[in-house]
Amino acid sequence: MCGIVGLFLKDKSLEPQLGTLLSEMLVTMTDRGPDSAGIAIYGADQNNLAKLTIQSPDPETDFAGLAEDLRKSGITNASILPKSTHAVITISADQMDATRAALAELRPDVRVMGTGSTMEIYKEVGLPKDVLERFKISDMSGTHGIGHTRMATESAVTTLGAHPFSTGSDQCLVHNGSLSNHNNLRRELSHQGIRLETENDSEVAAAYLTGEMAKGKNLGQALTSALDDLDGFFTFVVGTKSGFGVVRDPIACKPAVMAETDAYVAFGSEYRALVNLPGIEEARVWEPEPATVYFWEH
Amino acid sequence: MPVFDLATTTLRELNQSLHGLDKSGANEQFEVTNPRGAHAVAVGIDAPVDVTINGSVGYYCAGMNETANITVNGNAGPGVAENMMSGKVVIKGDASQYAGATAHGGLLVIEGNASSRCGISMKGIDIVVKGNIGHMSAFMAQSGNLVVLGDAGDALGDSLYEARLFVRGTVKSLGADCIKKEMRPEHIDILTKLLADAGISDVKPEEFTRYGSARELYNFNIDNADAY
Numbered sequence: 330m331c332g333i334v335g336l337f338l339k340d341k342s343l344e345p346q347l348g349t350l351l352s353e354m355l356v357t358m359t360d361r362g363p364d365s366a367g368i369a370i371y372g373a374d375q376n377n378l379a380k381l382t383i384q385s386p387d388p389e390t391d392f393a394g395l396a397e398d399l400r401k402s403g404i405t406n407a408s409i410l411p412k413s414t415h416a417v418i419t420i421s422a423d424q425m426d427a428t429r430a431a432l433a434e435l436r437p438d439v440r441v442m443g444t445g446s447t448m449e450i451y452k453e454v455g456l457p458k459d460v461l462e463r464f465k466i467s468d469m470s471g472t473h474g475i476g477h478t479r480m481a482t483e484s485a486v487t488t489l490g491a492h493p494f495s496t497g498s499d500q501c502l503v504h505n506g507s508l509s510n511h512n513n514l515r516r517e518l519s520h521q522g523i524r525l526e527t528e529n530d531s532e533v534a535a536a537y538l539t540g541e542m543a544k545g546k547n548l549g550q551a552l553t554s555a556l557d558d559l560d561g562f563f564t565f566v567v568g569t570k571s572g573f574g575v576v577r578d579p580i581a582c583k584p585a586v587m588a589e590t591d592a593y594v595a596f597g598s599e600y601r602a603l604v605n606l607p608g609i610e611e612a613r614v615w616e617p618e619p620a621t622v623y624f625w626e627h
Numbered sequence: 628m629p630v631f632d633l634a635t636t637t638l639r640e641l642n643q644s645l646h647g648l649d650k651s652g653a654n655e656q657f658e659v660t661n662p663r664g665a666h667a668v669a670v671g672i673d674a675p676v677d678v679t680i681n682g683s684v685g686y687y688c689a690g691m692n693e694t695a696n697i698t699v700n701g702n703a704g705p706g707v708a709e710n711m712m713s714g715k716v717v718i719k720g721d722a723s724q725y726a727g728a729t730a731h732g733g734l735l736v737i738e739g740n741a742s743s744r745c746g747i748s749m750k751g752i753d754i755v756v757k758g759n760i761g762h763m764s765a766f767m768a769q770s771g772n773l774v775v776l777g778d779a780g781d782a783l784g785d786s787l788y789e790a791r792l793f794v795r796g797t798v799k800s801l802g803a804d805c806i807k808k809e810m811r812p813e814h815i816d817i818l819t820k821l822l823a824d825a826g827i828s829d830v831k832p833e834e835f836t837r838y839g840s841a842r843e844l845y846n847f848n849i850d851n852a853d854a855y
Contacts, residue, residue, distance in 0.1 A: 581743055581762075584705060584723065600683050600704060601664035614683070614702060616723055616742050619762060 331505040332358025332478040332598045333492075335566040336606075337573035337625050338471075340592035343607070348469030352461045354595070354602045355476040359457045361598055362478030365491035366460040367452025369501035369568055370474035374447050378406075379422040379498075382442040382450045383432065384415050384488060391436045392416050402431040413463040414488070415442065415451050422446065425498075440489060440526065445499030447472075447570055452491035472627060473573050475566045475596075477503035483511075484529045494532040496523060497539035499570035504531035505583045505598060506562035514558070534559060538567060552576040552622040564617075566596050574624035581619035588612040594625050634661040638668065645695075648674035664704065669697050675714075689716045692733060705742075708735045711752055715824075724761070727754045730771075736825045743780065746773045749790055755825040765792055766802065774821050776830060784838055792838040793818055795830065806841045 334354040338344055351368060385391035392411045396418070399407035404424050410417045420428050425444060432439055443450035451464040457478045461467065477492035484490045493501040508514075511530035514537055519525065523536045537559065541551035548567060552574050555565070564583040567574040575596055577585055588595045588603050590612045597603045600614070617623055631641040641659060648655065650673055659680040662668050666686040669678050672695040680688070683701035693712040702720035711730040718726075721739035728744065730752035737745075737754070743761035746754050746768055755774045762780035765773050768790035778796035785802020791814070792805070801807075810833070818832035 579762075582724070586723075599664055599685055600702065601685055604663040614721075616721065619743065 330361045330480045332361030332602070333476070333503045333505050333564065333566050333596070334358060334598070334602050335473075335475040335503070335568070335573060335575070335596035337473040337594040338592065339594070343592055344472060345470040347471040347474055349467045350606060351474045351476055352467045353605045354597060355461065355478060356458050357602045357604075358476075358478045358598055362480040363456055364481055364486045365452065365454045365479040365488070366457035366477065367450065367479075367491045367493050367503075368461070368464075368466055368474060368476040369443065369448055369450045369493040369495065369503075370466070370469050370471045371447045371499070371568060371570065372449065372469065372471045375419075377422050378419055379425050379444065379446050380420070380449065381418045381425075381428060381432075381444045382415055382448075383418060383439045384442050384452075385436070385439045386414075387438065388414050388416070391439050395436060398435050399428065399431055402427075402435065404428050404431055412451070412465065414453060415464060417449055443493075443495030443501060445495075445570065448495070448499045448501060448568070450493055450495055450501060452477075452493065453488055454486055454491065473568060475501060475503050475568050475573075483507050483531075484527065489527050490529050492531060493568075494529070494535035496525070496532065496536040497542065500535070500539055500542070500568070502531065502535040502538065502565055502567045504534055505564045506578070508534060508559055508561035508563065510560040530561070534563065534565060542569075548572045548574045548626075549622050549624040552624065556620050556622070564598075572624055572626040574622065575617055576622050577617055577619050579620040585617045586614065587617055587623070588614045628656045628658055630658045630660060632660045633663065633665055633668075638665055642667070642670060645669060645672045645674070645676070645678070648672075648676060650674045650694075662701070666704070669695070672697070672714075683720065692716060702739070703737075707737075708733070708752070711735065721758070722756075727752050732771075734821075734824055740777070746771075746790070749773065753821055753824075755821055755827070757825075757827070759796070762799070763802070765790055765805075768792075772817060772821060774818065774825075774835070776827070784840070786844060787838075787840040789840060791817070793835040794838065795835045798836075798838070801838065804841045804844045805838055808837045808839045810835070810837050 396409040453460045492503045495501045508530040511533040656677045662682040664685040670690040673693040675694040678697045685704040687706045689697045690709045695714045698717045703722045705723040708716040711733045713733045715734045717736045722737045722741045725744040727735045735754045737756045740758035741760045745760040745764040747766045749768045751771045759777035765784045769788040775794045779798045782802035784805030815832045
């Protein structure tokens with residue numbers, strides 16, 4: 330089944346509340362997906378800095394002394410902020426590739442959940458409420474974010490199988506549905522040199538969009554191509570550094586509701602997810618059309 | 628008039644109160660507030676009562692309804708009035724997927740738009756939609772009437788049986804075995820009554836086009852044997 334939510338703020342005064350609002354939306358979707366949950370959130374841009382969200386099955390051992398070890402390996406400005414099983418490493422923007430290489434060497438069990446200048450990703454197995462509390466998501470501020478509650482169908486219930494998936498810098502995707510041509514697409518994307526971490530069908534969709542955007546398409550154009558190239562059931566909500574997009578397959582049996590006011594654009598698998606948003610009573614509420622791309626940019 | 632505030636009362640309490648009503652009984656009136664997208668609001672009623680729901684509801688509102696009049700002052704989620712037997716359900720806003728699915732009787736009025744698969748497998752219900760309907764509507768619809776004042780999406784009436792479809796606007800495409808049909812006096816009579824029942828007075832039955840089954844799929848065509 331799965332539940333997905335997204336919130337794209339237009340009114341800057343709501344930014345300190347982004348984490349709280351998204352958390353409420355996601356917890357409401359618990360009964361659509363109680364086995365894992367995750368969230369991607371876009372915070373403030375820090376000049377010339379980039380961050381990696383990493384995850385470890387043994388955070389106490391892996392995160393201890395990691396910043397120092399990275400600095401010794403030449404990542405001069407590395408700093409680390411652990412949050413439960415995840416940590417955010419902040420580095421100079423030009424040292425991303427070197428950091429990834431150093432991490433693989435220094436802490437082989439650590440997985441990179443996402444990278445970018447503003448995006449952080451947190452996802453774990455467990456009830457959405459517990460996952461959100463673990464990472465203190467409600468304390469986070471930001472410009473936009475997406476979230477997912479998972480009821481697994483296509484691959485195992487693991488941290489890496491949880492959404493959102495990130496396959497490019499500041500890009501992330503959540504998916505409700507199942508793809509039927511993901512094995513072929515995975516092979517094609519690997520040939521293009523796109524890194525795939527899991528056997529999950531939704532990660533393939535994320536990687537596909539990354540590949541299309543790498544060809545110079547904007548988010549809206551990449552989503553339009555997805556309608557031709559992805560086979561199966563999907564409602565996707567996608568984030569980029571400045572954008573927020575939604576697309577549903579032509580059959581559109583996976584539910585979706587959107588709401589827009591002067592202050593925000595919101596997405597929920599169900600209207601229930603939107604009822605706590607400020608001014609929802611006056612919002613324009615609609616069901617996104619099948620095979621139609623919706624996207625907004627800051 | 629009893630008021631159930633779903634912010635403070637459980638859904639179970641509301642539905643059990645509605646199920647416990649005297650079936651022959653007086654025309655009681657109920658109000659439901661703060662539904663906030665809840666699922667299964669006012670399902671399975673089998674008494675002639677009026678229920679007014681102020682706000683938007685989630686999945687399966689008014690499902691299996693028998694004899695009750697239910698009004699939703701808001702939008703409805705997927706499967707509104709699914710398997711309704713009789714009575715009347717009015718949605719003042721939009722309805723999501725498969726509104727009125729498999730319903731045997733009664734009248735469903737959607738004052739906004741309906742989404743995909745409206746009236747799928749309908750078995751005798753009358754559905755009047757003031758706005759548009761989405762793709763695959765009236766798929767395998769068996770009997771009853773689907774009246775659309777706006778436009779219909781792709782594959783209208785695919786694999787249709789004997790339901791009558793009346794569309795005032797455009798039809799994006801017809802499904803397999805669904806064809807345009809002549810509007811005869813008996814159809815004008817049906818439409819006149821349905822529009823009146825739905826409270827619509829500014830639209831003439833003559834503005835609609837009737838669609839129905841070509842009945843080509845009723846029997847196996849031996850020329851298709853190779854496909855199996």
